[in-house]
Amino acid sequence: MVNQKITCLAGGVGAAKFLQGLAKVVPENDISVIVNTGDDIELHGLHISPDLDIITYTLAGIVDEEKGWGIKGDTFQCLGMLKNYGLETWFNLGDKDLATHVYRTRLLSEGFTLTEVTSKICQQLGLLETILPMTNDPFETRIITDKGEMHFQEYMVKHSMQPSVTGVRFEGAEKAQPTPEVLNAILEASRIIVCPSNPIVSIGTILLVKGIREALRRTGAKIVAISPIIAGTVVKGPAEKLMRGLGLEVSAWSVANLYKDFLDVFILDAMDKEQKSRVETLGVRAVVVDTLMKTIDDKVRLAKVALSC
Amino acid sequence: MVNQKITCLAGGVGAAKFLQGLAKVVPENDISVIVNTGDDIELHGLHISPDLDIITYTLAGIVDEEKGWGIKGDTFQCLGMLKNYGLETWFNLGDKDLATHVYRTRLLSEGFTLTEVTSKICQQLGLLETILPMTNDPFETRIITDKGEMHFQEYMVKHSMQPSVTGVRFEGAEKAQPTPEVLNAILEASRIIVCPSNPIVSIGTILLVKGIREALRRTGAKIVAISPIIAGTVVKGPAEKLMRGLGLEVSAWSVANLYKDFLDVFILDAMDKEQKSRVETLGVRAVVVDTLMKTIDDKVRLAKVALSC
Numbered sequence: 001m002v003n004q005k006i007t008c009l010a011g012g013v014g015a016a017k018f019l020q021g022l023a024k025v026v027p028e029n030d031i032s033v034i035v036n037t038g039d040d041i042e043l044h045g046l047h048i049s050p051d052l053d054i055i056t057y058t059l060a061g062i063v064d065e066e067k068g069w070g071i072k073g074d075t076f077q078c079l080g081m082l083k084n085y086g087l088e089t090w091f092n093l094g095d096k097d098l099a100t101h102v103y104r105t106r107l108l109s110e111g112f113t114l115t116e117v118t119s120k121i122c123q124q125l126g127l128l129e130t131i132l133p134m135t136n137d138p139f140e141t142r143i144i145t146d147k148g149e150m151h152f153q154e155y156m157v158k159h160s161m162q163p164s165v166t167g168v169r170f171e172g173a174e175k176a177q178p179t180p181e182v183l184n185a186i187l188e189a190s191r192i193i194v195c196p197s198n199p200i201v202s203i204g205t206i207l208l209v210k211g212i213r214e215a216l217r218r219t220g221a222k223i224v225a226i227s228p229i230i231a232g233t234v235v236k237g238p239a240e241k242l243m244r245g246l247g248l249e250v251s252a253w254s255v256a257n258l259y260k261d262f263l264d265v266f267i268l269d270a271m272d273k274e275q276k277s278r279v280e281t282l283g284v285r286a287v288v289v290d291t292l293m294k295t296i297d298d299k300v301r302l303a304k305v306a307l308s309c
Numbered sequence: 310m311v312n313q314k315i316t317c318l319a320g321g322v323g324a325a326k327f328l329q330g331l332a333k334v335v336p337e338n339d340i341s342v343i344v345n346t347g348d349d350i351e352l353h354g355l356h357i358s359p360d361l362d363i364i365t366y367t368l369a370g371i372v373d374e375e376k377g378w379g380i381k382g383d384t385f386q387c388l389g390m391l392k393n394y395g396l397e398t399w400f401n402l403g404d405k406d407l408a409t410h411v412y413r414t415r416l417l418s419e420g421f422t423l424t425e426v427t428s429k430i431c432q433q434l435g436l437l438e439t440i441l442p443m444t445n446d447p448f449e450t451r452i453i454t455d456k457g458e459m460h461f462q463e464y465m466v467k468h469s470m471q472p473s474v475t476g477v478r479f480e481g482a483e484k485a486q487p488t489p490e491v492l493n494a495i496l497e498a499s500r501i502i503v504c505p506s507n508p509i510v511s512i513g514t515i516l517l518v519k520g521i522r523e524a525l526r527r528t529g530a531k532i533v534a535i536s537p538i539i540a541g542t543v544v545k546g547p548a549e550k551l552m553r554g555l556g557l558e559v560s561a562w563s564v565a566n567l568y569k570d571f572l573d574v575f576i577l578d579a580m581d582k583e584q585k586s587r588v589e590t591l592g593v594r595a596v597v598v599d600t601l602m603k604t605i606d607d608k609v610r611l612a613k614v615a616l617s618c
Contacts, residue, residue: 045415075386081408085433095404099390102411106354124394 007189011202013068015195016058021299028128032185038141038205046101060125090158137176165245194225216262231271316498320511322377324504325367330608337437341494347450347514355410369434399467446485474554503534525571540580
């Protein structure tokens with residue numbers, strides 16, 4: 001095997017689960033992951049990168065598996081004290097987790113790029129995979145709702161996805177540049193896997209960074225996407241509400257349709273098998289398997305499918 | 310009683326103990342405390358003000374009484390994670406404590422002065438006393454030792470006061486301005502109490518801020534100092550090593566001598582009573598009492614002496 005470089009496009013929890021499986025069947029240093037940073041938020045003066053942290057903590061084996069985010073065994077003493085200071089504490093910041101934000105914020109203020117900072121964090125946590133933020137530039141996903149426009153994290157965490165979504169706005173999307181590392185990871189991969197992540201605010205944001213979609217169209221790599229939709233709905237997160245809010249059909253086909261211009265293969269769940277032929281009308285090969293990832297065996301099995309189809 | 314405004318000059322632990330007693334015998338909102346900021350340090354991108362925090366936490370009733378600093382019941386999870394990131398962790402940062410530094414750093418970066426930030430922190434912690442940093446400007450106490458020059462906290466915490474002191478340098482002292490609040494607190498007090506703090510790096514730094522020593526000479530307030538020396542040595546901290554390093558005699562008289570140009574009364578410990586007449590040759594009235602503060606009763610008793618002499 002000459003070139004076995006695998007590059008993944010990833011959001012948070014769903015992608016992290018898939019990557020756990022992938023890291024069991026591919027040498028870790030052959031894996032690059034391009035991660036959404038549209039959810040990044042500055043809180044209390046700290047730069048927080050939720051999806052980067054979920055991916056990093058998961059691959060480092062320190063994630064709180066029950067929650068899917070944060071560090072296992074973490075405490076929330078600092079957050080309690082921030083509350084005493086009258087500060088907003090709807091965003092859960094664990095004490096150990098905080099070290100990541102403090103470290104990242106300091107390095108950014110010293111002039112390191114988010115890509116460099118992420119690389120340092122991964123190195124210190126012993127990761128062999130290459131984790132790449134989609135851009136080093138500001139990029140903020142804003143959700144337009146019946147309660148007004150808000151940061152994605154405010155919609156998701158502070159308001160528990162309750163407001164009705166009427167639109168999504170991507171602040172900074174016109175100016176955000178992809179990094180050379182991201183473009184190389186796309187152009188030099190033998191296979192690209194679009195993880196089962198939110199097609200609007202996770203994969204959608206990555207695709208909006210200038211040059212990334214074009215690179216996906218140009219690369220010689222085979223591109224495989226895994227549907228985040230199972231039985232016509234999502235396992236977790238706001239994808240369904242966001243898709244509906246944008247007037248999109250919530251279905252496996254609908255996700256494949258968003259990726260059709262660069263996609264070779266679409267993996268959809270057995271519960272959506274009636275969508276197979278419809279996906280294939282998009283000019284995309286469709287593979288039907290069980291995609292729900294509960295155990296590590298599920299994750300490994302799905303990774304093997306994504307690598308072999 | 311028309312004017313009962315009491316203004317104190319304070320370092321960290323020794324001053325905090327005294328202030329606990331004072332707050333029991335004087336209405337809290339009649340107390341102003343001018344606090345040393347020469348020990349302030351930036352670590353991990355966070356602005357840490359050790360003496361301000363010790364005073365604030367103590368008066369708020371949340372200090373870890375055993376240590377004399379930090380917040381009681383605090384944990385050190387974030388610090389452990391910072392260590393995983395390969396960062397220096399010799400400075401003990403508790404998880405709750407961290408909230409103060411995060412909050413302070415954010416407010417400073419937004420353009421608030423250290424005086425304004427301190428006022429907000431005190432308000433949120435329910436303090437009625439007015440806590441005033443000696444200056445809003447950079448002021449850094451550097452200790453010159455046989456192991457090189459270092460920040461005061463490095464000498465004190467990282468190197469546990471082991472290097473031999475050959476000098477002290479106060480970076481920023483020429484430029485640091487006193488705040489209007491500090492000058493008013495000196496000029497409008499009825500009584501000023503110099504707490505039993507380090508005469509070089511706690512009280513000494515306050516006196517070095519331009520205009521403060523002059524205001525102490527000019528004020529109509531009676532000025533009383535409490536000796537930090539008991540039985541020819543210090544209860545805690547590096548005062549003895551620093552005084553020796555600077556070629557100063559370590560004695561109650563020696564401390565009184567540093568303050569003689571503005572001092573009315575010097576309270577010295579009964580174990581140093583042989584120094585009484587020597588102190589009085591400085592033109593300062595000397596009062597001999599037990600000054601060791603172990604219990605709250607000791608603190609109240611000493612406060613009463615400082616208020617009545």
